[in-house]
Structures are given as structure tokens and as C-alpha cells.
Amino acid sequence: MNARIFLGLSTALIALPALAEEVNVYSHRQPELVQPLFDAFTAETGIAVNVAFVDKGMVERLQAEGARSPADLVMTVDIARLSQVVEAGVTQPVEDAALDAA
DSSP states (O other), X not given: OOHHHHHHHHHHHHHXXXXXXXXXXXXXXXXXXXXXXXXXXXXXXXXXXXXXXXXXXXXXXXXXXXXXXXXSEEEOSSHHHHHHHHHTTOOOXXXXXXXXXX
């Protein structure tokens, strides 16, 4: 596992809901590719990761949920899908020294 990716994911997940016992992730990634990362994160931190694997319609789902969205983190498969989510205005920046240093 790439240590930098794990560090970034871990920092992002921890930074989102401070002191949370679980985080909610919406992911375009294939389950078999990212589930090991989430399992390792949970084993190391004790924080449960709830994942909604979304093949299509993530932007529409986030827009429909609005401020009530349970999503803490969105994982996309490429920059095009990330741009769609950002351009839709349904994201917030994550500012963290560990991420900036990675």
C-alpha cells in the first residue's frame, strides 16, 4: 500500500468529522480497490468507514441531499469526475498541515 496515499486518506478521514466514531464516504472507485484502505484505517483508528459505492449520478445525489448529505468524503476515479463534483459546488476544502506536507 502506498504510504503517502494511506497518510492522505487517513488525515482526510480524521479531519472531517472531528472526534467522530464513523465517517461516510461516497466512492466512484471499485470496492475491491479501496475497501482494503478503509479496513486498514478502521483497524488503526477504530473509526468505522461507511462506504456508498456510486457508479453514476454522484453529483445529482449530492445536490439532492444538499446540506443534509451524510457524505464526509468523496472519492473519484479521475480528475474529470472530481471537477464535476467541485464545479457543482457540493464540496468543501480540507485544510490540514499533514496533507499540505504530503
